[in-house]
Structure formats: structure tokens, C-alpha cells
Amino acid sequence: MTQSFIQRSEVVFELHCRDVGFDCPGVVRGQTKEEVLRQAAEHAARVHETKITPEVAAKVEGLIRETGS
Numbered sequence: 001m002t003q004s005f006i007q008r009s010e011v012v013f014e015l016h017c018r019d020v021g022f023d024c025p026g027v028v029r030g031q032t033k034e035e036v037l038r039q040a041a042e043h044a045a046r047v048h049e050t051k052i053t054p055e056v057a058a059k060v061e062g063l064i065r066e067t068g069s
């Protein structure tokens, strides 16, 4: 018996800062949405001096894209 599903370990999630509303070329990537959110929070704090609130995080999560490469 072989497994009928394919492990998608290559899947990467990414978030374009521009999509959030900043005029910024920044892109954060991670293997999970949580990872992307954590990096986005760091990026927002460091570059934009903005704190990601739970409300914003929920919105941002919807903007995270899935990419295969």
C-alpha cells in the first residue's frame, strides 16, 4: 500500500507587505502561516514601527499566499 496523498513539504507561504497596505517591497516567507505571521510582526515592528494587533493579524492571515517554490 502506498500513501495516497502527497506530502507538500515544498509549500511555502509568503506575505507581500504591499498587500497589507504599506508602500514597501518587503516580502516575508515561512513554511507555515504562523511562521509568516511571526516574521511579519517582526518586520512591521522594525521597519514600520507598527504593532500587529490580533485584529490586524487576522486580516493579514487572509493575505498570506501559498506558493510552491
Ligand SMILES: [Zn+2]
Pocket: 017, 022, 024, 025, 026, 043, 047, 048
Ligand atoms: Zn514592510
